[in-house]
Amino acid sequence: AGAYRAHDFDVSRETEPGPEYVEIRSLGVRTRGIVFCQGIAGTTNPWFEDVQFKPAKGEILTLRIPGLTEQRVIHRGIWLAPLGDDLFQAGATYDWKVLDNRPTDAGREEILSQLQKILRLPMEVVGHHAAVRPIHRNQYPVLGRHPQQPRMACFNGLGSKGALHAPYFGRQLAEHLTGGAPIDRQVDLVLKTRWSSIAGHFAAGQNQPSSGASSGKRPRALPLTQRAQLAVSEVVGRGDIVIDATAGNGHDTQFLAELVGDDGQVHAFDIQEVALENTARRLAESGLANVRLWHHDHAELSDVLPSELTGRVAAIMFNLGYLPGGDKSVITRAESSGEGVFKAAALLKLGGIMTVLAYTGHDGxxxxxxxxxxxxxxxxxxxxEIKTVESQPGRSVGPRLFHVKRLKAR
Ligand SMILES: C[S@@+](CC[C@H](N)C(=O)[O-])C[C@H]1O[C@@H](n2cnc3c(N)ncnc32)[C@H](O)[C@@H]1O
Known part of the structure; x- marks a missing residue:
């Protein structure tokens, strides 16, 4: 009894963190720790203002689908989660402009038409809700302690899709706070506050800066995809023009679009329509509108892009190979990749960077x-300047990441 109390308080003025306790005097509360799970209100929490959330309205439906026995949560662009007794929940929409809590006909139709692509059973809408949720740029929840105030923690950015992971990440945060267990990289608050912290984080080999639990352990090597992003993030700024030569599922395109911001431009290429659709969906879900998608071979990139881009491009990323989760026979080829890389280099501005990640495990x-x-x-x-990061140093086998930096104008 008394374990649950409902009260409002002003987080910025009334939270007093100290080395042993956090106090909220107006409530007469003194506690060893506080976890902020604030939903959209978390976007104005001054203690966690470094975590950049964007508000987005989302709508979800509760459906009765007689005869559907699926017990798993299905996720195909849209998600469908079983509630039991023929009831399911499905969602969600993303509206970055109208931020109210009103369910709309358009939202309902969007969810139903997406569902009809994966399900042929009749369904009845028995509930329809809308709310504004905070979305982090990589779409994952954000959890962890405040880097300077370890008695305060954040657990937020779950959205409707993230809420499906709430039990998993809730346990992870609890184990982190009570025993120093590690937090997954995608959701680690410390990694999400600033790009620059990534470099320091891995250089220091820390996964638990506040608890120090893993200090002294060997740092885990950063995957080559992230090393490429890190190298690009050191060079690219807001308003820059950049190119993703292999859009794929859009991870790098999204990363670039966030890096250059609304005033920047991203040009993303892929030869597969499905890759461009996946990329477009990812961008729409993140509210990013600064990307032009090109259904073209990257060997043609300098032929199709406006000629005035020559010498003005801050970064170009090639992530070769096949589309993860897609048709493995559609693959980048030595000849067109070579041509693309050669032509793309001519577009780089002074100080601009091109990264080329080449995999070697598949044919060719x-x-x-x-x-x-x-x-x-x-x-x-x-x-x-050319640098090569080899996954097996000194041996030309295994994936290789090439960095190409322009030192001098032509
Ligand atoms: C490894 S995936 C890229 C992953 C992507 N960077 C991401 O973040 O999700 C490689 C992509 O290159 C595309 N591709 C293959 N040959 C290509 C070509 N000649 N020009 C442009 N894209 C090509 C494939 O269709 C595939 O989607």
Whole structure:
């Protein structure tokens, strides 16, 4: 009894964190820790203002679908979660402009038409809700202690999709707070506050800066996809023009779009329509409108892009291979990748960077990586700085990440 109390208080003025306790005097509360689970109100919590949430209205439906026995949560762009007794919940929509709690006919139709693509059973709408939720740029929840005030923690950004993960991440945060267990990278508050912290975080080999639980352990190597992003984030700023030469499922495109902001421009290429659709969906869900998608081979990139981009592009990312989760026979090829990389380099501005991540585990991968290496080796050394990160240092096997930086204008 008394474990649950409902009260309002002003987080910015009334929360007093100290080394042993956090106090909220107006409520007569003194506690060893406080976890803020504030939903959209968390976007104005001054203690966690470094976590950049964007508000988005979402609508969800409760449906009766007689005869559907699915016990799992299905996620195909839209999600469908079983509630028991033929009842299911499905969602969600993303509206970044109208931020109210009113369910709309358009929202309901959007969810139903998405569902009808994956389900042929009749369904009845028995509930319809709308709310505004905070969304972090990589769409995952955000959890962890405040880096300077370890008695305060945040658990937010769940949205409707994230709420499906709430039991998993709730347990993870509880184990972190009570025993120093690690937090997954995608949701770690510390990694999400600033890009620059990524470099420091991994260089220091810390996963638990506040508890120090893992200090002294060997740092885990950063995956090459993230190393490429890190190198790009060191060079690219708001308003820049950048290119994703292999849009795929849109992770890098989204990353670039966030980096350059509304005043910047992203051009993303892919030869597969499904990849461009996946990318477009990811961008729409994140409210990003600064990307132009090109259904073209990247070997043609300098032919189709406006000529005035030559010498003005701050970053170009190639992530070669096949579309994860897609048709593995549609794959980047040594010849077109080589041509694309060669032509793209001419677009880079002074100080601009191109990253090329080449995988070698599939047919043709090794010769593609070798071809990129030999094309780059022929670049004039006074014009481009080339660095290679090998997954197995000293051996030209396994994935390789090439960094190409323009040192001198033509
Ligand atoms: C490894 S995936 C890219 C992953 C992506 N960067 C991401 O963040 O999700 C490689 C993509 O390259 C595309 N691709 C293959 N050949 C291509 C070409 N010649 N030009 C442009 N894209 C190509 C494939 O369709 C696939 O979607």
């Amino acid at each position: 991968g090794q010769s593609e990586a070798d071809r990129i290496a030999s094309i780059l080796a022929a670049f004039p050394a006074d014009e481009f």
